[in-house]
Amino acid sequence: xxSNNKEITxxxxxxxxxxxxxxxxxxxxxLQYPANxxxxxxxxTGRLEVEFFLKAFENGADxxxxxGCEEGSCHFKxxxxxxxxxxxxxxxxxxxxxxxxxxxxxxNVSSAMARQLTDHIKDMVETVRKLGPxxxxxxxxxxxxxxxx
Amino acid sequence: xxxxxxxxxxxIVDIIKGHKNILVxxxxxxxxxxxxxxxxxxxxxxxxxxxxxxxxxxxxxVSELTIERQCDNIFIEQAAEAIEKxxxxxxxxxxxxxxxxxxxxxxxPVYAGLNTKFLGILEERGTWTEKCAQxxxxxxxxxxxxxxxxxxxxxxxxxxxxxSREDRCEVNPNRACAWQLIYKRLKDIGQLDRLEKISxxxxxxxxxxxxxxxxxxxDHRI
Numbered sequence: 001x002x003s004n005n006k007e008i009t010x011x012x013x014x015x016x017x018x019x020x021x022x023x024x025x026x027x028x029x030x031l032q033y034p035a036n037x038x039x040x041x042x043x044x045t046g047r048l049e050v051e052f053f054l055k056a057f058e059n060g061a062d063x064x065x066x067x068g069c070e071e072g073s074c075h076f077k078x079x080x081x082x083x084x085x086x087x088x089x090x091x092x093x094x095x096x097x098x099x100x101x102x103x104x105x106x107x108n109v110s111s112a113m114a115r116q117l118t119d120h121i122k123d124m125v126e127t128v129r130k131l132g133p134x135x136x137x138x139x140x141x142x143x144x145x146x147x148x149x
Numbered sequence: 150x151x152x153x154x155x156x157x158x159x160x161i162v163d164i165i166k167g168h169k170n171i172l173v174x175x176x177x178x179x180x181x182x183x184x185x186x187x188x189x190x191x192x193x194x195x196x197x198x199x200x201x202x203x204x205x206x207x208x209x210x211v212s213e214l215t216i217e218r219q220c221d222n223i224f225i226e227q228a229a230e231a232i233e234k235x236x237x238x239x240x241x242x243x244x245x246x247x248x249x250x251x252x253x254x255x256x257x258p259v260y261a262g263l264n265t266k267f268l269g270i271l272e273e274r275g276t277w278t279e280k281c282a283q284x285x286x287x288x289x290x291x292x293x294x295x296x297x298x299x300x301x302x303x304x305x306x307x308x309x310x311x312x313s314r315e316d317r318c319e320v321n322p323n324r325a326c327a328w329q330l331i332y333k334r335l336k337d338i339g340q341l342d343r344l345e346k347i348s349x350x351x352x353x354x355x356x357x358x359x360x361x362x363x364x365x366x367x368d369h370r371i
Contacts, residue, residue, distance in 0.1 A: 051189070054196035093197045096158035098204035135204040 008062040008128050010037050012121065013052070015045045017075040019067030021111035026118050033118040034125040037065070044068075045106070046079020053090040053104055060137055063128035066106040067117065073110065080108060100131050150270070151179040151243040152277045153186060153263040158197050164260045165237060168209060171198065172235035173262065174228060174250065175215030176242035183277055185263050186241030188215040194241060194262060219246025225253050232257060285355030285362060291343055293334035298351070300327035306348040 014020040020041045026033065038061075042048060045068030056064045066087055068080035084106055091101035105127075107120040156164075165171050173195045181187025195213040202209050214231045218224040219242035232238055232250070237258040240247040244265040251259040267279035282299040288306070289296055298304050302320035309328035312319035316329040335341050355362075 049189070051192045051196055054193060054200060058196055058199055093158065093193065094200070097197045097201035099200060136200060 008036050008125070008133055009060060010034075010063040010065055010121070010125055010128055011056045011061040012037050012039045012065040012067055012124075013042050013045065013048055014039050014067045015069055015075075015080070016041055016043055018069040018073070018111045018113075019107075019109050019117055022067075022109050022114045022117040025111065025114035029114050031114055031118045033121040036125050037121050044074065044076045044079035045083035046074070046076055046081075048083055048086065050086050050090045050093070053087070054093060057094070057099060057103070057134060057136060060134075062134040062137060063103045063105075063124055063131075065121065065124045066104075067120065068106065068108055070108045070110055099134065099136075102127055103131060103134065150182055150268070151245075151265060152183045152267050152269045152279070153180050153243050153265045155185055155190065155194065155241070155263055156261070158201050161194075161198065161239065161260075161262055162201055162205075162207065165198075165209065165239060166207070168237040168258070170234070170236045171209055171211050172228075172231055172238045173198065173211060173213045174219070174232070174238050174240050174242070175213070176219040176240075176246050177215055177217045178220075180241060180243055180246075180263065181215075182271070186243075191215050191241055194239075198239075219243075220249045222249070222253060225250060229254075283356070284351070284353070286352055288348070288351070291346070291348065292331045293338060293340060293343075295327060295331045295334055297327050297331065300325075300330070306351060308344070 012019075014023055020039070023039055045066055048066060053064050066083055068083050069075065071080060074080045087104060087106040091104050094104060095101045105124055109117045109120065173191050175181070175186050175188055175191035177187060184190060191213045195211045198211045201207065202211065212231065212235065214228055216224045216228050219240060232254055235257075237260060238250060238254070239260050239262045240250055241262045242250070243263065244261065247259055247261045251257075268281040268283055269277050269279040272278045279299055281296060284298050288298065297306055302318055302324070303310055305328065309326060310319070313326035313329060314322070316326055318324040318326045332344070335343055
């Protein structure tokens with residue numbers, strides 16, 4: 001793993017019925033994914049509100065990944081479709097506020113798609129690494145680096 | 150209900166620039182129902198403004214509060230302490246709410262975070278449509294409960310313009326022709342004879358053209 005990756009944090013909201021199980025499977029399969037990711041188990045991505053994403057950025061996330069079931073396969077029928085619309089709405093807010101909307105992304109996986117999930121996580125971490133740390137965290141990170149050096 | 154829509158973050162940032170402590174004040178009535186200024190929207194707006202402040206180094210702090218009704222002094226009092234602490238208030242109430250807050254706190258800058266749009270209803274999930282133009286002289290009884298003043302693009306009171314296609318308005322094909330709806334409705338309720346009456350030119354003196362309107366109920370005055 002690129003050492004630069006350690007400088008960023010990606011919060012991944014994972015649906016209990018698919019992505020969270022896929023992350024579990026990834027562990028069983030010994031699949032590696034970057035340690036920058038903090039997985040938050042959610043009962044369904046439809047439970048996620050717009051403010052959850054914004055609060056994640058406010059509280060230090062450099063990127064937010066929402067991982068829900070494949071479209072048409074939601075355990076609660078259309079929770080993932082609700083989440084998709086909310087993610088798009090939150091991206092508008094991020095853009096207006098001065099953050100890159102690419103820092104928030106939704107992906108769809110099934111509980112058997114461990115490899116795809118790890119690929120999505122790697123891709124998200126790479127995207128966020130290219131964008132750099134969130135401007136909300138830059139001052140804090142600089143302080144931490146100064147203390148270390 | 151009153152239907153409103155949020156202003157964009159850059160617009161709001163431009164409005165509140167120069168203030169250090171901003172209170173985002175929501176309203177629990179109409180704007181909550183139209184998803185523009187209730188508790189949830191206040192939380193989202195406050196979060197987005199905090200992100201904007203930190204991302205763009207604007208240096209303002211944001212607090213949030215939602216009261217039951219911004220257009221009523223009894224409820225405004227519940228926000229008095231929070232408003233006093235803030236440098237400025239960003240109201241997510243309708244235009245009436247913003248002005249009620251500003252009148253109560255004479256020395257506090259109060260800004261509108263929403264664009265108040267119209268008086269309407271929730272047509273379907275996520276869609277609100279205008280139903281009443283508040284003309285002050287309701288004519289709904291003559292038109293089967295469908296308002297030609299609001300819903301006909303040309304505000305015609307004596308029949309359709311002749312430009313509609315199928316049942317669509319020629320001004321906007323996405324909109325139903327109000328006169329088609331009026332005819333169907335009057336037919337359904339057996340009152341087509343109402344259309345034989347010629348409506349005289351409407352008295353617009355009861356509308357906003359004469360300045361803000363006041364209603365006084367002597368039996369309720371103290």
